[in-house]
């Protein structure tokens with residue numbers, strides 16, 4: 555590839571404004587990096603939080619996108635992955651490996667961690683550079699666009715599900731991209747699934763039933779039986795007391811999103827009985843390895859809706875209007 559080659563990106567230059575189509579020179583990978591030709595990139599609700607400035611210490615300009623599927627086309631010195639390998643790049647783009655959290659196996663909490671599409675340019679582009687240690691080989695038998703949602707909705711959804719322990723009766727609040735993947739894993743593990751959606755979202759409720767949910771209904775409604783755990787994927791704090799009310803004693807409520815509206819005050823009685831409320835932050839490389847090994851064995855089949863790269867703003871608008879039944883994915887033109 556000549557150094558004069560250029561590529562297109564959809565770049566966030568100002569908080570709250572539409573992404574701008576830019577032409578950029580194709581970079582050379584530095585030591586430890588790979589240059590990836592992007593084939594598909596999923597759109598996650600976190601991209602909306604980045605664009606809206608809802609996350610702290612936002613460097614600009616930035617290219618969003620952290621569900622990247624592409625092919626390694628060049629590698630810097632000491633970088634793993636041969637040219638031609640299909641890899642995925644997730645949200646965790648770097649962790650120091652040296653701090654107390656990293657050494658305790660919690661690189662997801664590393665103070666020096668850097669995140670793809672937020673602090674490192676991401677995959678709303680035809681090319682991306684990535685630290686090769688934080689890229690993953692993707693399972694065969696799943697095409698690029700269907701693999702993309704595995705990289706955040708799948709990985710962080712999987713970490714969220716792990717926090718529910720061995721809960722048999724599992725509630726899921728917010729039936730979008732993460733939920734539709736987690737539902738398939740949970741069913742394959744023999745769990746019973748209860749799906750909660752926005753009031754009257756019959757399409758999402760039908761989708762949940764198709765994926766094997768025992769029950770699907772509005773989030774304000776109590777489930778027909780007490781749950782052992784509930785996962786919240788919608789960024790709505792008001793769901794927390796509702797979920798606590800839905801779980802049995804010692805039940806766990808796990809908040810799977812990076813940002814949530816404020817949680818309203820609730821009586822201590824909802825937490826009493828050794829109920830547990832916790833969040834999930836980011837992912838570790840171990841989560842990625844486990845999940846990418848598990849997904850093809852289930853097999854997880856994602857439902858996607860695609861847009862070409864230059865229509866990223868339309869895709870973001872669509873996601874903002876409400877959850878899709880499935881996941882939004884950008885595909886790259888040549």
Ligand SMILES: [Zn+2]
Pocket residue numbers: 649650651652653654655656657661664665666667
């Ligand atoms: Zn660290």
Ligand SMILES: [Zn+2]
Pocket residue numbers: 598599600601620645706707
């Ligand atoms: Zn994400």
